[in-house]
Amino acid sequence: xxxxxxxxxxxxxxxxxxxxxxxxxxxxxxxxxxxxxxxxxxxxxxxxxxxxxxxxxxxxxxxxxxxxxxxxxxxxxxxxxxxxxxxxxxxxxxxxxxxxxxxxxxxxxxxxxxxxxxxxxxxxxxxxxxxxxxxxxxxxxxxxxxxxxxxxxxxxxxxxxxxxxxxxxxxxxxxxxxxxxxxxxxxxxxxxxxxxxxxxxxxxxxxxxxxxxxxxxxxxxxxxxxxxxxxxxxxxxxxxxxxxxxxxxxxxxxxxxxxxxxxxxxxxxxxxxxxxxxxxxxxxxxxxxxxxxxxxxxxxxxxxxxxxxxxxxxxxxxxxxxxxxxxxxxxxxxxxxxxxxxxxxxxxxxxxxxxxxxxxxxxxxxxxxxxxxxxxxxxxxxxxxxxxxxxxxxxxxxxxxxxxxxxxxxxxxxxxxxxxxxxxxxxxxxxxxxxxxxxxxxxxxxxxxxxxxxxxxxxxxxxxxxxxxxxxxxxxxxxxxxxxxxxxxx
Amino acid sequence: xxxxxxxxxxxxxxxxxxxxxxxxxxxxxxxxxxxxxxxxxxxxxxxxxxxxxxxxxxxxxxxxxxxxxxxxxxxxxxxxxxxxxxxxxxxxxxxxxxxxxxxxxxxxxxxxxxxxxxxxxxxxxxxxxxxxxxxxxxxxxxxxxxxxxxxxxxxxxxxxxxxxxxxxxxxxxxxxxxxxxxxxxxxxxxxxxxxxxxxxxxxxxxxxxxxxxxxxxxxxxxxxxxxxxxxxxxxxxxxxxxxxxxxxxxxxxxxxxxxxxxxxxxxxxxxxxxxxxxxxxxxxxxxxxxxxxxxxxxxxxxxxxxxxxxxxxxxxxxxxxxxxxxxxxxxxxxxxxxxxxxxxxxxxxxxxxxxxxxxxxxxxxxxxxxxxxxxxxxxxxxxxxxxxxxxxxxxxxxxxxxxxxxxxxxxxxxxxxxxxxxxxxxxxxxxxxxxxxxxxxxxxxxxxxxxxxxxxxxxxxxxxxxxxxxxxxxxxxxxxxxxxxxxxxx
Numbered sequence: 001x002x003x004x005x006x007x008x009x010x011x012x013x014x015x016x017x018x019x020x021x022x023x024x025x026x027x028x029x030x031x032x033x034x035x036x037x038x039x040x041x042x043x044x045x046x047x048x049x050x051x052x053x054x055x056x057x058x059x060x061x062x063x064x065x066x067x068x069x070x071x072x073x074x075x076x077x078x079x080x081x082x083x084x085x086x087x088x089x090x091x092x093x094x095x096x097x098x099x100x101x102x103x104x105x106x107x108x109x110x111x112x113x114x115x116x117x118x119x120x121x122x123x124x125x126x127x128x129x130x131x132x133x134x135x136x137x138x139x140x141x142x143x144x145x146x147x148x149x150x151x152x153x154x155x156x157x158x159x160x161x162x163x164x165x166x167x168x169x170x171x172x173x174x175x176x177x178x179x180x181x182x183x184x185x186x187x188x189x190x191x192x193x194x195x196x197x198x199x200x201x202x203x204x205x206x207x208x209x210x211x212x213x214x215x216x217x218x219x220x221x222x223x224x225x226x227x228x229x230x231x232x233x234x235x236x237x238x239x240x241x242x243x244x245x246x247x248x249x250x251x252x253x254x255x256x257x258x259x260x261x262x263x264x265x266x267x268x269x270x271x272x273x274x275x276x277x278x279x280x281x282x283x284x285x286x287x288x289x290x291x292x293x294x295x296x297x298x299x300x301x302x303x304x305x306x307x308x309x310x311x312x313x314x315x316x317x318x319x320x321x322x323x324x325x326x327x328x329x330x331x332x333x334x335x336x337x338x339x340x341x342x343x344x345x346x347x348x349x350x351x352x353x354x355x356x357x358x359x360x361x362x363x364x365x366x367x368x369x370x371x372x373x374x375x376x377x378x379x380x381x382x383x384x385x386x387x388x389x390x391x392x393x394x395x396x397x398x399x400x401x402x403x404x405x406x407x408x409x410x411x412x413x414x415x416x417x418x419x420x421x422x423x424x425x426x427x428x429x430x431x432x433x434x435x436x437x438x439x440x441x442x443x444x445x446x447x448x449x450x451x452x453x454x455x456x457x458x459x460x461x462x463x464x465x466x467x468x469x470x471x472x473x474x475x476x477x478x479x480x481x482x483x484x485x486x487x488x489x490x
Numbered sequence: 491x492x493x494x495x496x497x498x499x500x501x502x503x504x505x506x507x508x509x510x511x512x513x514x515x516x517x518x519x520x521x522x523x524x525x526x527x528x529x530x531x532x533x534x535x536x537x538x539x540x541x542x543x544x545x546x547x548x549x550x551x552x553x554x555x556x557x558x559x560x561x562x563x564x565x566x567x568x569x570x571x572x573x574x575x576x577x578x579x580x581x582x583x584x585x586x587x588x589x590x591x592x593x594x595x596x597x598x599x600x601x602x603x604x605x606x607x608x609x610x611x612x613x614x615x616x617x618x619x620x621x622x623x624x625x626x627x628x629x630x631x632x633x634x635x636x637x638x639x640x641x642x643x644x645x646x647x648x649x650x651x652x653x654x655x656x657x658x659x660x661x662x663x664x665x666x667x668x669x670x671x672x673x674x675x676x677x678x679x680x681x682x683x684x685x686x687x688x689x690x691x692x693x694x695x696x697x698x699x700x701x702x703x704x705x706x707x708x709x710x711x712x713x714x715x716x717x718x719x720x721x722x723x724x725x726x727x728x729x730x731x732x733x734x735x736x737x738x739x740x741x742x743x744x745x746x747x748x749x750x751x752x753x754x755x756x757x758x759x760x761x762x763x764x765x766x767x768x769x770x771x772x773x774x775x776x777x778x779x780x781x782x783x784x785x786x787x788x789x790x791x792x793x794x795x796x797x798x799x800x801x802x803x804x805x806x807x808x809x810x811x812x813x814x815x816x817x818x819x820x821x822x823x824x825x826x827x828x829x830x831x832x833x834x835x836x837x838x839x840x841x842x843x844x845x846x847x848x849x850x851x852x853x854x855x856x857x858x859x860x861x862x863x864x865x866x867x868x869x870x871x872x873x874x875x876x877x878x879x880x881x882x883x884x885x886x887x888x889x890x891x892x893x894x895x896x897x898x899x900x901x902x903x904x905x906x907x908x909x910x911x912x913x914x915x916x917x918x919x920x921x922x923x924x925x926x927x928x929x930x931x932x933x934x935x936x937x938x939x940x941x942x943x944x945x946x947x948x949x950x951x952x953x954x955x956x957x958x959x960x961x962x963x964x965x966x967x968x969x970x971x972x973x974x975x976x977x978x979x980x
Contacts, residue, residue, distance in 0.1 A: 025622070026658060037629075073652035075613045077671050080570055084671060088615050088655050123565045125578050125667065127617070132515070139527075162563035165578050168516060170660040177615065177667050181567050181574060 003245050003377055006237070007097035012141050020101060020142065021215065023131040023172040024092030071112040071268070074187070082181055087112035089270075090127045090175020094211050094323060095244050098142045102149025103248035105174040108324035110157050111268040114255035115327055117188035118180045124154050126164035129173025146174055149248075157250050188258055190265030191284045193330040197264055197357035199291060200336055202254040202343065203246045203326030204375035204383065205274055206302030209313050210236075210243035213305050223309070230308045235301045242299050242377045247324040249383075253346045254327045260342065261335040269325030275318030278328060278355075278364035290360025293318065297352045297373040300386055318366045330357060348382035350375070493735050493867055496727070497587035502631055510591060510632065511705065513621040513662040514582030561602040561758070564677070572671055577602035579760075580617045580665020584701050584813060585734050588632045592639025593738035595664040598814035600647050601758040604745035605817055607678035608670045614644050616654035619663025636664055639738075647740050678748055680755030681774045683820040687754055687847035689781060690826055692744040692833065693736045693816030694865035694873065695764055696792030699803050700726075700733035703795050713799070720798045725791045732789050732867045737814040739873075743836045744817045750832065751825040759815030765808030768818060768845075768854035780850025783808065787842045787863040790876055808856045820847060838872035840865070 009018040075084040089109050093101050106124070113121055130143055154161050164176070180186075216224040217236045231239075251268065258266060267281040278291045296303070296316060306315035313320040331339055340351045352373060374386040499508040565574040579599050583591050596614070603611055620633055644651050654666070670676075706714040707726045721729075741758065748756060757771040768781045786793070786806060796805035803810040821829055830841045842863060864876040 025660070071653070073613065073615075075652060077612060078610070079572055079671065079673075082569055082572070082671070084612055084669065086613060086615065086653060086667075086669060088617065088653060088667060090617070090655055091657060120568070122567060122574055123563065123576060125563075125576065127578065127580070162565060163561070163576060163578060165580055165665070167581060167663075169663070170515070173657075173659070175655065177576075177578060179574065179576060179669060181569065181572070181671055183569075 003241055003379075003381060004097070004100060006241065007100070009096075012145070014138060014141055018096075018138065019218075020093040020096045020098055020172065021211075023133060025171065026092055072116050072118075074116075077181070082183060083187070085113055085116055085118050085180040085182065085187060086177065088127075088175065088177040090129075090173055091323070092171050092173055094208075095240075095247075097244065098145035099149040100244045100248055101174060102146040102151070103153040104149075104244070104324050105146075106150040106153035106157070106176060107248050107250050108270065109176040109178045110154075110159075111251050111270070111324055111327070113178050113180055114251040115266045115268040116190065117255050117258040117263065117266070118182055118186060119158075119252055119255045120182060120186065121154075121157055121159035121178050121180050123162045123179050124159055125177040126150055126161050127173070127175045127177070128164065128166040129169030129171065130166060131172040132168045132170055134172070142172075150174070150176065153248065153250070157252055188263055188265060190267060190281055190330075191286050192264040193281075193285050193289050193291075193357045194264065194287055194332075195289055195357055195359045196333055197289075197330045198333050198336040198353050199278075199293065199355035199357065200329045200331055200339055200351050201269070201274070201297060201326045201354045202251055202329070202349075202351045203249065203269075204242075204297040204299045204373075205269070205320065205322060205325070206239070206299040206306070206315055207243040207247055207323050207325065208321045209302040209306055209315055210239040210299050212313075213302075214240035227305050227308050230304050231301050238376070239299050239301055242375075242383075245377050245381075246299070246326075246383060249324075249349070251327045253343055254329070254351070257339055257342055257346075258327075258329060261339040262332055263339075264330040264332070266327045266329040268327055269322045271321045271323075273314060273317075273319040273321055274325075274328065275364060275366055278318070281328065281330075282360075282362045282364045285362050288359060288362060290358045290362070291355060291364035292358055293355035293364070293366045293370060295352060295354040295371045295373055296366070297354065297375045297385070300374045300376040303372040303374070316366075316370060316372070326351075328354075348380070350382075350384050352385070493731055493869075493871060494587070494590060496731065497590070499586075502635070504628060504631055508586075508628065509708075510583040510586045510588055510662065511701075513623060515661065516582055562606050562608075564606075567671070572673060573677070575603055575606055575608050575670040575672065575677060576667065578617075578665065578667040580619075580663055581813070582661050582663055584698075585730075585737075587734065588635035589639040590734045590738055591664060592636035592641070593643040594639075594734070594814050595636075596640040596643035596647070596666060597738050597740050598760065599666040599668045600644075600649075601741050601760070601814055601817070603668050603670055604741040605756045605758040606680065607745050607748040607753065607756070608672055608676060609648075609742055609745045610672060610676065611644075611647055611649035611668050611670050613652045613669050614649055615667040616640055616651050617663070617665045617667070618654065618656040619659030619661065620656060621662040622658045622660055624662070632662075640664070640666065643738065643740070647742055678753055678755060680757060680771055680820075681776050682754040683771075683775050683779050683781075683847045684754065684777055684822075685779055685847055685849045686823055687779075687820045688823050688826040688843050689768075689783065689845035689847065690819045690821055690829055690841050691759070691764070691787060691816045691844045692741055692819070692839075692841045693739065693759075694732075694787040694789045694863075695759070695808075695810065695812060695815070696729070696789040696796070696805055697733040697737055697813050697815065698811045699792040699796055699805055700729040700789050702803075703792075704730035717795050717798050720794050721791050728866070729789050729791055732865075732873075735867050735871075736789070736816075736873060739814075739839070741817045743833055744819070744841070747829055747832055747836075748817075748819060751821055751829040753829075754820040754822070756817045756819040758817055759812045761811045761813075763804060763807075763809040763811055764815075764818065765854060765856055768808070771818065771820075772850075772852045772854045775852050778849060778851060780848045780852070781845060781854035782848055783845035783854065783856045784860055785842060785844040785863055786856070786860045787844065787865050787875070790864045790866040793862040793864070806856075806860060806862070816841075818844075838870070840872075840874050842875070 010016045071089070072085050072087040075086070076082075077084055087109060089112065090105070091108075095101050095104065109124065110121060113119075126147065128143070128146070130139060134142065151161055159178070161176075212223075213227060213231070213236050216227070217233060255266075265281065265284070267277045269277050272280070274293065274296070278293065282289065282291050296318070298315065303315060306313045306320065311317065329339070336353050340353065343349065343351045375383060376386050377383050500506045561579075562575050562577040565576070566572075567574055577599060579602065580595070581598075585591050585594065599614065600611060603609075616637065618633070618637070620629060624632065641651055649668070651666075702713075703717060703721070703726050706717070707723060745756075755771065755774070757767045759767050762770070764783065764786070768783060772779065772781050786808070788805065793805060796803045796810065801807065819829070826843050830843065833839065833841045865873060866876050867873050
């Protein structure tokens with residue numbers, strides 16, 4: 001699916017001023033009952049155990065056999081060591097395109113299963129609140145569009161809708177239930193992170209910022225006045241379309257590849273922001289680990305907006321609510337780059353290494369000055385980092401700083417303080433930006449060197465990749481330019 | 491569980507005027523999107539098939555392998571001929587006791603599984619909308635009460651809550667999802683009715699009438715003025731408590747006994763009233779049958795209220811919405827009375843034979859003048875028909891009309907036009923009101939004669955019961971009284 005054109009109410013027979021997002025008082029993650037309130041409400045029910053946060057509260061009401069309190073519940077069944085995985089979510093419109101709203105609601109529910117590595121959803125149910133404030137005409141146009149979006153997305157996920165409930169409600173409401181019956185080897189308990197693992201994220205952050213900025217722009221309100229000198233209307237419209245596209249994407253390949261690359265567990269990023277969900281995931285770990293996040297891939301320009309708004313979103317603090325966000329996945333260090341390369345091969349979309357797993361006390365943090373990776377959806381419908389530098393790659397090889405770079409011996413590749421990584425190479429990947437991991441920092445780096453190392457049994461060549469830190473490269477280029485200027489002036 | 495004392499807001503720290511039902515604009519079944527509207531909304535999704543009504547719409551969106559469009563979807567799984575049964579329902583407060591509201595919401599969801607004869611629910615999820623209009627204090631008192639009610643009821647059903655979603659919403663909202671993974675012999679397809687079957691109902695009708703009447707009484711509004719000469723405040727309060735009690739009861743034994751007595755299928759009675767659900771069930775039948783309903787067991791006095799309101803409820807037309815109603819079950823004729831006796835033995839509650847299955851065109855109707863069976867919850871917490879006559883039973887035997895009554899030969903018992911039926915007799919059942927079936931009418935009749943017929947292998951005695959039509963008896967008594975008066979005056 002490529003980027004969808006802007007939703008035009010008139011083209012659907014609606015008033016040109018129709019906005020689906022007007023049919024609610026709360027949007028996306030904001031409709032959640034605050035964590036601390038839920039905890040309070042649940043106090044008497046949770047039988048003295050307070051290790052669960054609000055989002056997990058119901059899972060905690062009955063102690064699962066597996067001691068898991070994430071969104072998806074895991075129920076051992078009576079038959080043949082099978083398990084039932086089930087999850088539900090529903091919320092209010094956060095975008096104005098009813099079809100996309102349906103897709104997003106569906107992708108958002110399925111994401112909870114995918115976070116468990118479960119890719120086979122047996123059935124979905126649709127939960128629908130038809131706004132009592134819709135005119136009959138609006139209702140007859142909008143509701144089928146939402147339903148169709150939900151249905152199309154479910155079918156894309158290889159499942160189908162077999163039931164549901166529809167009520168009248170002051171606010172428009174949409175959501176669903178996803179259920180999978182599977183064997184134990186079909187899902188991955190999110191509790192096996194070990195120090196040295198790395199964290200991968202499969203979608204950019206900033207969906208709430210994009211949706212809000214778009215509303216401000218439409219309303220030309222005070223908040224728009226605050227950001228209109230930082231971003232153009234085109235930027236905001238693009239970010240909004242990108243946000244819708246990302247929210248409607250399924251994390252299904254991401255879940256499938258968790259098995260291929262031996263993931264140690266994952267969560268999906270939604271209402272509590274990346275740091276909220278990272279903390280939840282950290283709490284579930286068997287080992288004493290901390291998650292440290294260094295990079296924040298964000299929809300292009302959203303970090304700037306967030307900064308301009310005095311951090312009302314908490315995007316760079318990781319607290320900005322997301323809807324139908326990416327999977328945050330723990331992977332063995334040596335698998336992470338391969339995971340990202342493979343997801344790109346399958347989906348065309350980039351995934352990012354954003355952090356590391358250290359020894360610790362089962363919590364999560366974002367480093368003081370995280371690196372923002374700007375992300376956009378290209379015209380071909382793939383999601384990519386915005387190239388940090390436009391210098392043609394040819395010139396890279398000529399840069400003096402690279403003269404001494406040479407392939408590392410394979411034995412050193414898995415060591416922490418190397419700047420090199422190995423990835424399987426396909427024709428499309430001969431020259432491109434790849435991610436790599438170093439001991440202390442993680443940077444998006446520019447591929448500069450490629451050397452065949454070995455050929456695997458299936459004929460796939462493994463290449464050793466020498467990479468050049470982009471920032472460092474930029475600094476060097478600046479220094480060189482200054483030097484040359486200085487030289488010329490003299 | 492016995493009848494619960496009236497909910498006292500003050501005793502829970504709430505304002506004495508707190509009413510949970512104020513936190514919605516719609517109640518119970520009324521929150522459903524009308525059938526015809528849903529059908530319209532779904533037209534384009536259902537791929538040309540219009541055999542499904544609104545309630546079934548989502549089941550119809552994907553053609554189930556089993557061709558069933560009832561509330562519970564049945565999904566064949568990938569493993570060992572197992573099936574996934576799943577259902578969801580949610581709605582707004584229709585009673586003011588938050589704890590009971592939680593119980594009712596839970597019982598209502600489970601009822602869909604029970605209608606399939608599925609008694610083992612593997613897991614439930616709770617769907618909760620916390621009213622944005624609650625004060626903090628109200629929220630902190632009311633929401634945990636609702637949750638506890640839901641949880642207690644789930645545990646009573648042998649299942650537990652393992653997940654859910656909580657959002658803020660203008661209206662308070664509660665519901666859930668129930669899921670069962672089971673083998674094919676654990677559920678009963680609701681499609682095997684044959685002519686000659688009879689219909690049994692496991693809970694009285696009139697829940698909506700009772701809830702509405704109670705609100706009118708509290709508000710002392712125009713509608714109350716219309717009914718206050720027909721029913722006393724005590725009547726309405728009692729009916730309201732009875733309605734809450736019945737709505738919070740589980741149909742689990744009813745489902746279990748469907749297997750024991752070879753049920754040919756069932757449905758649960760909810761938002762579309764008994765005739766709506768009877769019609770839905772009739773549509774699903776493999777054989778060309780009609781359902782004809784003769785008796786309407788109703789919460790005591792509700793029929794009178796319904797009549798006084800000019801049939802605004804449609805109670806006697808069978809269209810009055812019910813919430814968490816009884817199962818409407820097709821049973822082989824020879825099993826129906828045994829079914830009712832057994833459910834009474836297990837639960838203490840009465841069930842009623844209310845109609846028959848004839849050859850027909852897969853539809854359902856209520857006869858022109860259905861017999862209303864008044865039903866009440868006794869102090870011992872059992873639900874029973876209100877005895878139609880208070881004459882001590884001793885005198886019955888002396889009545890001249892009975893002098894010629896004698897047991898029928900067993901061969902005639904299963905014939906249509908007999909007034910006799912067979913039922914297993916326990917000590918408690920030596921003398922009581924039983925139901926029986928005749929070809930043209932079905933009456934609640936008074937037991938007048940008991941003759942041992944045979945002893946089964948398990949030592950249980952089958953007795954032949956001679957019954958006397960109550961109405962006929964009352965007429966005879968009146969005639970006798972008139973005759974005596976006349977005689978005395980002479």
